[in-house]
Amino acid sequence: MPTRRATIPATKYPVERFTLDNGLRVVLTPDRSAPVIGVAVVYDVGIRSEPEGRTGFAHLFEHLMFQGSENLEKLAHFRHVQGAGGTFNGSTHLDYTDYYETLPSNALERALFLEADRMRGPRLTEENLRNQVDVVKEEIRVNVLNRPYGGFPWLTLPPVMFDTFPNAHDGYGSFDDLESATVADAADFFRRYYASGNAVLAVSGDVDVVEATALIERHFGDVPARPAPDRPDFTEPDLTAERRTSYTDKLAPLPAVAGAWRVPDPLTDFAGYLPYVVLAEVLTDGDASRLVERLVQRDRSVTSLGGYLGFMGDPFDVRDPTALLLQAHLPPGGDVDKVLRTVDEELDRLATDGLTEGELARTQARMATHLLRDTDAVLGRALGMAVLEQQRGEPGLINELPRLVGEVTDEQVRAAAATLRPERRASIEVIPGGAR
Amino acid sequence: MTATVETGTRPLPALGPNRKLKLPKQAERTLGNGLTVIAVRRSAIPLVELRLWMPFGRTHLARGGMLAQTLLSGTETHTATQLAAELQKVGGGLSAGIDPDRLMLSGAGLVTGLDRMLELLADVLTGATYPTDWVETERERLVDRIQVAQSQPAHLARTALLKRIYGRHPYAVQTPEPDQVRAVRPPVLRRLHAERVHPAGAVLVLVGDVQPEKALDAAERALSGWKGEGQPAELPPAPPLEPGPVLLVDRPGSVQSSLRIALPAVPRTHPDHAALQLANLLFGGYFSSRWVENIREDKGYTYGPHSLIEHSVAGSVLVAAAEVATEVTAPALLETMYELGRLAALPPKPDELEQARQYALGTLQLGMSTQAGLASLTSAYAGNGLRLDFLAEHAARLAAATVDDVAAAAARYLAPAQAVTVVLGDAERVADGLAALAPIRTESA
Numbered sequence: 118m119p120t121r122r123a124t125i126p127a128t129k130y131p132v133e134r135f136t137l138d139n140g141l142r143v144v145l146t147p148d149r150s151a152p153v154i155g156v157a158v159v160y161d162v163g164i165r166s167e168p169e170g171r172t173g174f175a176h177l178f179e180h181l182m183f184q185g186s187e188n189l190e191k192l193a194h195f196r197h198v199q200g201a202g203g204t205f206n207g208s209t210h211l212d213y214t215d216y217y218e219t220l221p222s223n224a225l226e227r228a229l230f231l232e233a234d235r236m237r238g239p240r241l242t243e244e245n246l247r248n249q250v251d252v253v254k255e256e257i258r259v260n261v262l263n264r265p266y267g268g269f270p271w272l273t274l275p276p277v278m279f280d281t282f283p284n285a286h287d288g289y290g291s292f293d294d295l296e297s298a299t300v301a302d303a304a305d306f307f308r309r310y311y312a313s314g315n316a317v318l319a320v321s322g323d324v325d326v327v328e329a330t331a332l333i334e335r336h337f338g339d340v341p342a343r344p345a346p347d348r349p350d351f352t353e354p355d356l357t358a359e360r361r362t363s364y365t366d367k368l369a370p371l372p373a374v375a376g377a378w379r380v381p382d383p384l385t386d387f388a389g390y391l392p393y394v395v396l397a398e399v400l401t402d403g404d405a406s407r408l409v410e411r412l413v414q415r416d417r418s419v420t421s422l423g424g425y426l427g428f429m430g431d432p433f434d435v436r437d438p439t440a441l442l443l444q445a446h447l448p449p450g451g452d453v454d455k456v457l458r459t460v461d462e463e464l465d466r467l468a469t470d471g472l473t474e475g476e477l478a479r480t481q482a483r484m485a486t487h488l489l490r491d492t493d494a495v496l497g498r499a500l501g502m503a504v505l506e507q508q509r510g511e512p513g514l515i516n517e518l519p520r521l522v523g524e525v526t527d528e529q530v531r532a533a534a535a536t537l538r539p540e541r542r543a544s545i546e547v548i549p550g551g552a553r
Numbered sequence: 554m555t556a557t558v559e560t561g562t563r564p565l566p567a568l569g570p571n572r573k574l575k576l577p578k579q580a581e582r583t584l585g586n587g588l589t590v591i592a593v594r595r596s597a598i599p600l601v602e603l604r605l606w607m608p609f610g611r612t613h614l615a616r617g618g619m620l621a622q623t624l625l626s627g628t629e630t631h632t633a634t635q636l637a638a639e640l641q642k643v644g645g646g647l648s649a650g651i652d653p654d655r656l657m658l659s660g661a662g663l664v665t666g667l668d669r670m671l672e673l674l675a676d677v678l679t680g681a682t683y684p685t686d687w688v689e690t691e692r693e694r695l696v697d698r699i700q701v702a703q704s705q706p707a708h709l710a711r712t713a714l715l716k717r718i719y720g721r722h723p724y725a726v727q728t729p730e731p732d733q734v735r736a737v738r739p740p741v742l743r744r745l746h747a748e749r750v751h752p753a754g755a756v757l758v759l760v761g762d763v764q765p766e767k768a769l770d771a772a773e774r775a776l777s778g779w780k781g782e783g784q785p786a787e788l789p790p791a792p793p794l795e796p797g798p799v800l801l802v803d804r805p806g807s808v809q810s811s812l813r814i815a816l817p818a819v820p821r822t823h824p825d826h827a828a829l830q831l832a833n834l835l836f837g838g839y840f841s842s843r844w845v846e847n848i849r850e851d852k853g854y855t856y857g858p859h860s861l862i863e864h865s866v867a868g869s870v871l872v873a874a875a876e877v878a879t880e881v882t883a884p885a886l887l888e889t890m891y892e893l894g895r896l897a898a899l900p901p902k903p904d905e906l907e908q909a910r911q912y913a914l915g916t917l918q919l920g921m922s923t924q925a926g927l928a929s930l931t932s933a934y935a936g937n938g939l940r941l942d943f944l945a946e947h948a949a950r951l952a953a954a955t956v957d958d959v960a961a962a963a964a965r966y967l968a969p970a971q972a973v974t975v976v977l978g979d980a981e982r983v984a985d986g987l988a989a990l991a992p993i994r995t996e997s998a
Contacts, residue, residue: 202915
């Protein structure tokens with residue numbers, strides 16, 4: 118039976134862009150299909166930009182942005198968003214920090230007011246700082262210290278792969294650094310990075326463009342203009358020799374391993390980068406994928422396997438340097454060396470023999486589903502467009518991604534696989550210390 | 554220097570008028586084989602979401618777990634790999650999961666692949682073969698997964714709480730032991746499939762960019778050949794909560810304690826449900842709740858405390874959960890009991906109730922605004938005998954609940970005297986503090 122290629126569909130979300138006089142960039146994407154909106158504000162500062170001696174500061178500062186602002190008491194932000202029927206959060210990434218709400222559309226102006234107010238100035242007090250240092254320490258305990266495989270591999274692999282502080286340090290931060298953070302540090306960080314010229318606002322969903330534009334001008338127009346700071350070059354040279362390390366996780370019952378290889382610059386060489394995004398899925402997406410078939414089913418040398426781009430699983434919102442990661446959990450007594458050798462062997466085989474009939478097309482069809490599903494939520498659309506605007510000036514790329522992924526060729530995937538050599542690989546092994 | 558900004562005087566903008574809850578277009582049909590199909594239209598993206606709920610109460614734990622783990626391991630016409638590849642071709646995927654109430658198949662794919670996904674679904678339902686080599690592989694994977702789960706504090710706390718709440722009820726134990734899993738062989742799975750994977754009582758939900766009637770036709774074409782008789786096993790009602798000493802489960806070396814507090818709750822259809830939902834929000838059901846504001850934003854004891862009403866077929870329960878620093882375990886429990894008692898004994902402020910009400914109404918709108926959200930909601934409702942119309946009725950009840958209604962619900966359901974409390978943590982470090990607040994009983998994890 119000849120292979121029929123599924124047609125990759127596209128979305129046609131409209132995009133309106135403009136820049137306020139104070140440098141704030143704005144993206145609007147109206148969609149009246151449900152009475153809800155997504156509002157995202159993205160600042161161009163992340164873990165990579167935090168100062169030495171202040172590990173975890175970008176994330177700690179994210180918490181402080183919720184602790185009151187010019188016209189709002191502590192707790193008011195939460196109450197006003199939720200009291201309008203909405204939900205909110207924020208998150209800190211390597212290259213950006215986001216703040217967002219999703220709400221019924223009758224709360225548009227309120228959401229804009231809340232975001233503008235903290236863009237003018239959060240309430241940075243000693244009391245709020247000490248309180249949020251405590252909260253962040255509990256966050257680290259629950260996600261890293263009190264559970265098996267905590268921080269694996271997003272916190273444990275970068276220091277193996279990278280040498281410079283921005284790329285290699287622990288983005289959650291050490292308790293010492295967190296505890297010694299001061300209000301003056303926070304004020305300085307705000308002044309430097311939370312400038313209107315360093316931010317993007319995106320609004321998606323049930324809005325009228327003319328009305329939303331007027332409301333945005335009303336609330337953000339008088340945020341004092343400050344330019345974006347120069348972003349340092351975080352580039353590091355590629356590895357020329359394999360790096361391998363291990364640590365004992367006293368809570369983990371079974372071994373695990375993660376390996377990563379550097380990939381082309383996602384911004385300056387997007388065409389060169391995309392084949393790696395596809396390759397990760399060819400290798401690991403579901404029971405029909407290469408490495409699942411080989412390592413899970415045939416060899417039984419691993420029990421679960423994942424592959425993705427970017428240490429936080431963020432292929433389309435990360436800058437250079439970044440990586441393709443594979444991570445696997447092994448059965449009791451599992452042999453990590455053997456798993457890594459088999460991965461090398463399968464990559465060789467892919468590079469040499471290429472893909473099988475239909476293998477690429479079906480992977481691309483599945484990737485299209487994932488991309489479309491992410492944009493179905495108004496918030497997924499707002500966040501995606503905000504970061505694409507910030508990093509590329511191209512929010513409409515969100516509509517193009519399924520098609521661009523679909524245009525990656527067999528030859529490109531094969532060539533990408535050929536670059537994932539052991540001598541370019543950084544890997545980390547979790548040695549179980551928690552045998553029961 | 555001070556970095557505090559002077560408080561300005563900009564007024565908070567008012568909300569625009571509330572949008573009425575608009576139910577999407579839908580259709581329903583019960584096929585000749587007893588399968589109910591519900592199709593809902595949401596056309597924003599060219600995908601379709603699929604949820605198949607099959608009643609699966611009172612199933613042998615390890616066999617049920619293994620059936621879910623291996624249901625997609627191959628059929629008479631496709632190996633597991635072929636099945637996954639065929640689904641992938643239409644951008645689709647399927648996964649199986651199980652809990653004490655149901656076996657669930659979920660997936661999504663390109664809407665152009667709906668017929669193909671349904672065909673493959675039918676192939677699995679009528680022809681799953683449980684091949685020996687796959688079953689062996691999946692058995693070890695499940696065992697490993699259980700072992701990893703047993704090293705997670707959240708899992709251990711949950712396990713202890715379920716046992717404490719449900720006693721001898723089938724809900725009491727929800728994770729099989731590794732040895733039980735290792736004993737499951739393919740013939741047992743084939744027999745269990747023949748006995749229990751049948752269309753009577755099952756509900757298929759399809760949500761997406763497709764006309765509901767057409768989706769029903771597609772489902773009827775593909776699934777009419779799925780046969781099988783048999784009554785789903787009825788679960789006995791869940792037992793009432795029995796308060797008693799705080800159960801302290803020892804996990805030496807823990808740097809946090811896991812607090813779990815269970816309180817009585819009612820099913821979605823109970824007249825008290827809307828008021829109880831609001832009372833739960835006021836206590837700990839959303840970020841702007843008393844509990845979160847107290848133990849996180851005021852005292853910094855914890856990162857993500859939350860409380861939730863869990864609805865199961867045989868009963869409902871309210872569970873509050875927080876991971877707190879070991880050294881503040883007792884103070885955190887004290888504040889928790891204080892907030893429960895305060896809400897049970899004193900009526901809430903009207904503006905506080907309005908805020909919770911808006912949140913409850915708004916999140917209904919948000920939950921319906923994606924294909925995946927609609928599909929999961931429709932399926933969860935259908936599994937409990939409800940339809941999407943219930944959303945509108947529930948919204949009306951939320952809108953109508955008064956301060957008195959909510960105060961009465963809080964007094965009836967949230968009184969700390971009724972709480973069943975489990976703490977997982979380092980007993981050596983937390984036992985004395987807890988014992989100063991309440992009688993305790995200690996067990997090892």
